[in-house]
Amino acid sequence: MGGTSSSEIIVQSTAAEYAPLILLLPMLAFPVILFLGKVFNGNPFWKNNLKEGGLIALTVMGASLILALAVARDFIGGFSSMEELSEWVWFTSATWESTTMMTKEISFGFGVHIDHITVMLLFIAAFLCFLINTFAIGYMNTDPINDNRNHRFYAEFVLFCSGMLGMVLADSFLWLFIFWELMGLCSYLLIGFYYERPSAAYAAKKAFLTTRVGDVFLMVGLAMLWGMFGSLDYDVIFNALEDENFMAGISSSTLQWTLGLMFIGAVGKSAQFPLHVWLPDAMEGPTPVSALIHAATMVNAGLYLVARMFPFFGAEALHGDLVDLAFIIAAIGGITAVMAAAIAFVQNDLKKVLAYSTMSQLAYIFTGLGCALWLANSLDWHHDSKAHGIVIVAFGAALFHLFNHAMAKGMLFMASGAVIHEVHHAHHHLHHHDDHQHESKHPKELVMLNDYLEQTGQTVYEFFKSIDLDGSGEIDMYEFQTALKNAEIADLPPWETEPLLAAIDLDGNEKINVPELEITLGNLKMDDHDHHEEEFDAQSMENMGGLASKMPITATAMLVGSLSIMGFPLIGGFWSKEGIIANAWRVALEDPRFFFPAACVLLGAGMTGFYMSRMWLKTFAGSPKTEVAAHVAPTNTWIKTPLFLLTFVSLAGIIFAGMGFTHWAPDEGYAPFFDGKKGLMEGILYEMEHAFANHDSFFFILSYVALILGAIIGPGLALSLYGGSLDEGEQAKPWFGPILALNAAIKGRYHWDNSALAQSSLATALSNRLYFDHYYDMAMLKIVAAFSFKAAEADSGVIDGAIKSIERGSQNLSTRVRALTTGSARDYILMAAVGTLALFGLIWGVA
Amino acid sequence: MIDPAWVSGLSALLFVIGLAGAFTRKNAIIVLMCIELMLNAANMQFAAAAVHHGDSTGWVYTLFAIAIAASEVAIGLAIFLAMYGQHESITLDDVNVLKN
Numbered sequence: 001m002g003g004t005s006s007s008e009i010i011v012q013s014t015a016a017e018y019a020p021l022i023l024l025l026p027m028l029a030f031p032v033i034l035f036l037g038k039v040f041n042g043n044p045f046w047k048n049n050l051k052e053g054g055l056i057a058l059t060v061m062g063a064s065l066i067l068a069l070a071v072a073r074d075f076i077g078g079f080s081s082m083e084e085l086s087e088w089v090w091f092t093s094a095t096w097e098s099t100t101m102m103t104k105e106i107s108f109g110f111g112v113h114i115d116h117i118t119v120m121l122l123f124i125a126a127f128l129c130f131l132i133n134t135f136a137i138g139y140m141n142t143d144p145i146n147d148n149r150n151h152r153f154y155a156e157f158v159l160f161c162s163g164m165l166g167m168v169l170a171d172s173f174l175w176l177f178i179f180w181e182l183m184g185l186c187s188y189l190l191i192g193f194y195y196e197r198p199s200a201a202y203a204a205k206k207a208f209l210t211t212r213v214g215d216v217f218l219m220v221g222l223a224m225l226w227g228m229f230g231s232l233d234y235d236v237i238f239n240a241l242e243d244e245n246f247m248a249g250i251s252s253s254t255l256q257w258t259l260g261l262m263f264i265g266a267v268g269k270s271a272q273f274p275l276h277v278w279l280p281d282a283m284e285g286p287t288p289v290s291a292l293i294h295a296a297t298m299v300n301a302g303l304y305l306v307a308r309m310f311p312f313f314g315a316e317a318l319h320g321d322l323v324d325l326a327f328i329i330a331a332i333g334g335i336t337a338v339m340a341a342a343i344a345f346v347q348n349d350l351k352k353v354l355a356y357s358t359m360s361q362l363a364y365i366f367t368g369l370g371c372a373l374w375l376a377n378s379l380d381w382h383h384d385s386k387a388h389g390i391v392i393v394a395f396g397a398a399l400f401h402l403f404n405h406a407m408a409k410g411m412l413f414m415a416s417g418a419v420i421h422e423v424h425h426a427h428h429h430l431h432h433h434d435d436h437q438h439e440s441k442h443p444k445e446l447v448m449l450n451d452y453l454e455q456t457g458q459t460v461y462e463f464f465k466s467i468d469l470d471g472s473g474e475i476d477m478y479e480f481q482t483a484l485k486n487a488e489i490a491d492l493p494p495w496e497t498e499p500l501l502a503a504i505d506l507d508g509n510e511k512i513n514v515p516e517l518e519i520t521l522g523n524l525k526m527d528d529h530d531h532h533e534e535e536f537d538a539q540s541m542e543n544m545g546g547l548a549s550k551m552p553i554t555a556t557a558m559l560v561g562s563l564s565i566m567g568f569p570l571i572g573g574f575w576s577k578e579g580i581i582a583n584a585w586r587v588a589l590e591d592p593r594f595f596f597p598a599a600c601v602l603l604g605a606g607m608t609g610f611y612m613s614r615m616w617l618k619t620f621a622g623s624p625k626t627e628v629a630a631h632v633a634p635t636n637t638w639i640k641t642p643l644f645l646l647t648f649v650s651l652a653g654i655i656f657a658g659m660g661f662t663h664w665a666p667d668e669g670y671a672p673f674f675d676g677k678k679g680l681m682e683g684i685l686y687e688m689e690h691a692f693a694n695h696d697s698f699f700f701i702l703s704y705v706a707l708i709l710g711a712i713i714g715p716g717l718a719l720s721l722y723g724g725s726l727d728e729g730e731q732a733k734p735w736f737g738p739i740l741a742l743n744a745a746i747k748g749r750y751h752w753d754n755s756a757l758a759q760s761s762l763a764t765a766l767s768n769r770l771y772f773d774h775y776y777d778m779a780m781l782k783i784v785a786a787f788s789f790k791a792a793e794a795d796s797g798v799i800d801g802a803i804k805s806i807e808r809g810s811q812n813l814s815t816r817v818r819a820l821t822t823g824s825a826r827d828y829i830l831m832a833a834v835g836t837l838a839l840f841g842l843i844w845g846v847a
Numbered sequence: 848m849i850d851p852a853w854v855s856g857l858s859a860l861l862f863v864i865g866l867a868g869a870f871t872r873k874n875a876i877i878v879l880m881c882i883e884l885m886l887n888a889a890n891m892q893f894a895a896a897a898v899h900h901g902d903s904t905g906w907v908y909t910l911f912a913i914a915i916a917a918s919e920v921a922i923g924l925a926i927f928l929a930m931y932g933q934h935e936s937i938t939l940d941d942v943n944v945l946k947n
Contacts, residue, residue: 819947821947822943822946823942823945823946824939824943825878825939825942826869826870826878829870833866833870
């Protein structure tokens with residue numbers, strides 16, 4: 001693949017021969033863990049020594065990581081593109097023109113395709129899966145709620161990893177799609193791990209169905225691609241793209257539609273506008289799942305697909321034909337970057353902030369890819385070496401941001417998990433005598449309903465009459481929901497109304513009648529109301545604060561991760577983010593449409609600085625906001641280890657940049673470090689010069705504007721609003737000192753009142769996620785539900801009606817026929833005689 | 848010698864009498880007798896036809912029909928006996944289990 005013909009060499013590499021094992025090992029571990037977990041459930045050796053399968057999973061993921069590193073080493077050692085031919089033929093499809101002549105035979109086999117993009121994604125996936133597995137052992141196995149069911153978690157975990165690893169290794173779009181769907185399934189299973197919680201079950205369904213919307217488009221796109229190229233193998237398609245005779249028969253506008261449909265699949269998987277609604281809800285899964293799915297692997301699948309499209313945009317035969325799609329990709333990224341960052345401003349749930357941050361950063365990568373694809377499609381990069389460099393750096397910046405974001409976000413999720421875990425434990429420790437029975441027995445909505453009735457002076461019967469909309473004498477869930485809303489008690493979604501209804505519904509017919517309501521409210525009045533303590537939310541940042549001194553490693557990891565995401569100079573994300581912004585503006589200067597995404601990513605840089613700083617300050621700085629936060633203890637080793645490692649990976653951003661990661665592109669040997677043209681120090685100096693002392697005055701100013709927005713203005717605003725110095729006597733690590741001191745100084749001097757802003761309609765809209773879920777639900781209700789009702793009517797009326805009328809008719813007929821059989825022998829004789837006579841008459845008449 | 852046409856007419860008369868009896872009578876034995884009457888009417892018709900055509904086949908048929916009628920009576924009476932055991936009656940109106 002790629003621009004030049006020299007990259008077509010197929011190289012035999014020992015590591016590449018073992019590459020299928022990278023995905024097969026975890027896939028085989030899936031049934032093993034599941035089976036052993038069922039057999040040895042509760043066995044002390046299984047539980048304590050094998051961590052309910054966690055160690056088996058860790059071993060397998062470790063083996064995958066070693067193999068992946070070996071592949072990467074061989075690859076960086078000089079091979080530009082490795083392709084293993086299909087070893088295993090899955091099935092063969094043949095096209096027959098007549099009964100004797102076969103015109104085409106196509107076999108579908110699985111092979112391994114390794115190029116720059118594969119190696120990058122393979123390393124990210126294998127490395128993070130291994131670390132998150134380590135983290136999961138510390139997180140899942142110490143939580144009593146998971147008792148004796150962690151084998152299910154680890155089994156699904158390894159299957160998920162095998163899906164991601166298989167997707168990046170696959171050598172055709174078909175296998176990409178198969179593993180893509182495998183990940184979809186596993187994300188459903190893992191998000192719904194706590195399936196007994198209705199919200200988790202709902203989130204799992206939502207994630208599955210929302211990504212499915214995109215997948216349908218992807219499938220149509222792949223079918224169209226098949227129609228055009230007659231194959232889905234990368235090899236066949238990418239070679240065909242170089243073939244001018246073949247390309248003369250391809251309609252570029254149809255191809256643009258095809259790629260556009262495939263892009264919609266990527267939008268769904270990577271949670272971009274307008275299919276982004278599933279990602280925040282997916283935080284219902286356990287934190288390791290959030291780290292795995294929503295930072296390290298699954299959301300990167302969409303980006304990988306778009307990156308895989310590069311040869312289409314880079315093909316000479318399609319020069320300038322696909323710029324509209326490149327713009328759409330960049331624009332979707334721009335919209336999502338700003339929208340998600342804005343929503344992250346008002347989130348109080350630690351994991352939700354990270355979820356929106358993920359959406360926003362993925363949007364950056366989409367913008368970066370869109371710009372790189374635009375450049376590849378409109379510059380003459382096959383012949384002009386300057387243009388060649390521009391395209392490769394643009395593409396590399398996007399991929400490098402993918403790397404940096406995955407590392408930083410994996411770390412952030414794990415650190416947030418550590419915080420939540422420890423806050424939860426501290427709460428458990430302080431309130432272990434709490435009686436939760438009373439809370440679950442009387443939901444607060446019911447108490448409010450009781451108060452409402454007392455205030456308005458209605459009797460239960462009057463109230464019941466007023467809410468029984470259809471006059472059936474019983475209240476169903478929708479009537480109840482409406483009633484709660486009209487009484488201004490709560491506007492609940494169906495899955496939260498259901499348990500409430502069940503609390504009143506004594507006979508279990510899912511409807512409420514007057515006696516049931518009277519009995520329940522009567523019980524409520526009898527019990528004293530002393531147990532109205534608010535449910536403690538271990539994920540809410542409102543319950544944290546001042547944790548920097550209590551969880552030093554976690555706080556450091558979180559700080560480094562946040563700085564990387566913000567694009568703080570010299571740390572990981574800085575290099576790639578500057579690259580994406582610079583490339584967006586480079587394209588904007590050529591194509592005015594791109595001013596929109598370019599402005600979005602520049603604005604987003606400042607917004608990122610604000611919300612990431614806000615998150616860190618609210619969690620770790622200032623004094624503890626609750627008693628619980630004051631009693632948090634450091635976390636265990638399993639959790640600390642991956643945090644420790646990833647901190648260094650993120651801090652080492654400058655080394656990766658020096659190694660030429662920004663030149664990571666679908667072209668062999670361009671990266672200065674890999675071909676030995678430049679040393680590491682030279683590479684670092686080169687990158688530094690480009691970032692801080694660009695010769696082009698426009699980019700010089702741009703890089704400083706982005707820097708000031710992301711690293712000074714955004715965090716500065718957060719510093720003036722949130723956090724503060726730690727409590728007296730709390731000792732934090734020395735590297736937090738300057739930040740906390742700066743925080744205290746800025747907050748003391750420039751603190752401004754933002755309560756007016758926080759009350760504004762914009763803030764309300766943001767905390768309601770800009771009403772996207774609301775409108776999607778409405779649209780579903782109005783269109784899909786209405787259509788379903790009509791379809792149900794048609795079914796019972798027309799189809800059932802036809803069958804029922806046939807049945808009724810034959811029954812009537814048989815009743816009449818039966819009446820002939822009187823049971824009297826004489827009548828039968830009469831009939832026989834008359835019949836015989838008639839027969840004779842007939843014969844006589846004919847004769 | 849009597850013209851075979853007269854014999855044929857008598858047989859037709861006998862057959863109609865038998866048929867009317869079989870339709871109208873309630874007693875099973877009388878119905879059986881009526882059926883015998885019809886059979887004999889048929890025998891007579893055979894005999895008349897044999898004389899008319901000068902062919903002895905008709906006589907042979909008559910012999911067969913008499914033998915069949917004898918066995919039929921035996922079976923019929925056995926059925927009536929069984930019927931009486933079940934219903935305490937041989938009135939045909941009482942036997943209508945096949946109704947509807």
